[in-house]
Amino acid sequence: MLSIVSAVLFFIAFLVNAADISTNDTFTSTNIMLLGLTVLALHLAGVGSGWTARGRRH
Template sequence: MLAIISAVLFFIAFLINAADISTNDTFTSTNVMLLGLTVLALHVAGIGSGWSVRGRSRR
């Protein structure tokens, strides 16, 4: 799920940069790209990867 969110953030950053859309200082393409990198780092670290069942054995 986090990988999809980061892909969407990268796409938004690309659109802001490619279309030369003027935004305020908060939503520049660099800031959106850094948010995407943060979410991607959380995904790679294993945060938000789903529920894991521990202590249950299958027979």
């Protein structure tokens, strides 16, 4: 789930950069890209990966 969120953030950053949209200082393509990298790092760290079955042995 977090990887999809990061992909959407990267796509929005690409659109802002490619379309050369003038935004304020907090909503720049670099800041959106950094948010995407943060979400991607959380995904790779295992945050939000869902439930794991512990203690079940078959």
